[in-house]
Amino acid sequence: MKYLSVTETARKWNLSERSVRNYCALGKIEGAFLTGKTWNIPEDAQKPERINKKVTAPATLWEVLCAEKNAKLSGGIYHKIQIELTYNSNHIEGSRLSHDQTRYIFETNTIGTESGVVKVDDIVETVNHFKCIDLIIEKAKKPITESLVKELHRTLKSGTTDARESWFAVGDYKKLPNTVGDMYTATPEEVPEKMKELLFEYNSQKDKSLDELLDFHYRFECIHPFQDGNGRIGRLLLFKECLKYNVVPFIIDEELKLFYYRGLKEWKNERGYLRDTCLAAQDKFKVYLDYFKVKY
Numbered sequence: 152m153k154y155l156s157v158t159e160t161a162r163k164w165n166l167s168e169r170s171v172r173n174y175c176a177l178g179k180i181e182g183a184f185l186t187g188k189t190w191n192i193p194e195d196a197q198k199p200e201r202i203n204k205k206v207t208a209p210a211t212l213w214e215v216l217c218a219e220k221n222a223k224l225s226g227g228i229y230h231k232i233q234i235e236l237t238y239n240s241n242h243i244e245g246s247r248l249s250h251d252q253t254r255y256i257f258e259t260n261t262i263g264t265e266s267g268v269v270k271v272d273d274i275v276e277t278v279n280h281f282k283c284i285d286l287i288i289e290k291a292k293k294p295i296t297e298s299l300v301k302e303l304h305r306t307l308k309s310g311t312t313d314a315r316e317s318w319f320a321v322g323d324y325k326k327l328p329n330t331v332g333d334m335y336t337a338t339p340e341e342v343p344e345k346m347k348e349l350l351f352e353y354n355s356q357k358d359k360s361l362d363e364l365l366d367f368h369y370r371f372e373c374i375h376p377f378q379d380g381n382g383r384i385g386r387l388l389l390f391k392e393c394l395k396y397n398v399v400p401f402i403i404d405e406e407l408k409l410f411y412y413r414g415l416k417e418w419k420n421e422r423g424y425l426r427d428t429c430l431a432a433q434d435k436f437k438v439y440l441d442y443f444k445v446k447y
Contacts, residue, residue, distance in 0.1 A: 154191040164198045176221035188223045213394040228443040237280040239404045240383045246273045272311045279307045287391035294354045325378040336375035345374045364392050369418040401432030
């Protein structure tokens with residue numbers, strides 16, 4: 152059978168190339184498959200019917216991200232989120248990679264080093280974080296489970312220096328006690344039971360507002376179930392739940408970092424600190440949604 156490219160198919164059907172890629176990503180063109188980043192479309196494939204464009208267009212942020220991810224679309228909101236969420240979440244945890252270096256890694260799988268020494272772990276964890284974002288998009292509509300939480304940790308920390316240490320449990324709960332600033336966290340012996348309790352209580356709730364999501368995040372960070380990577384895993388889960396419950400997501404950047412830490416520390420006494428910080432971050436995220444014309 153002969154196969155056509157996206158460009159050839161778009162010309163044949165009098166559509167934009169983006170529309171053809173979206174059809175492929177959504178499984179609307181029978182027999183289309185990817186080779187690397189290139190769609191191969193059967194020559195005799197039928198043009199999908201579009202009775203109402205609004206019906207076929209992705210309606211939610213999650214649907215848009217799924218379509219752009221599957222189509223390997225460059226320059227869209229999926230592309231933007233991969234870079235912004237990865238750069239900012241890693242930067243909070245001490246990564247020295249610049250925003251441009253993070254972008255180059257995502258776009259070209261290369262990195263410039265003119266700015267000085269670059270830690271290998273920063274590069275590895277950046278690439279791994281891209282994979283974690285793909286994972287939370289794929290699992291967005293499913294409940295948070297222990298296996299998902301551990302899979303995120305295994306994905307994030309695989310191939311790092313930590314992963315070579317006998318005391319560091321990649322993809323499993325911590326073996327040694329740790330703290331967050333001056334706050335004690337759950338001991339290794341307490342973690343399994345506390346995680347089961349947290350997930351049971353959280354998943355027992357039906358519809359969830361921003362406050363329920365933030366309360367889960369606070370409790371997760373108090374348990375601090377892993378030896379390292381808890382902040383990034385927690386923020387990935389928070390982003391996932393925003394997609395699931397159609398809450399406008401948010402990315403904590405350098406400007407909001409200290410307010411975010413204060414909000415977590417004071418959550419039990421004053422919820423307004425963390426809530427207001429995240430609402431401010433939501434306002435920043437809405438700029439992306441407006442630019443890419445994604446409804447919220």
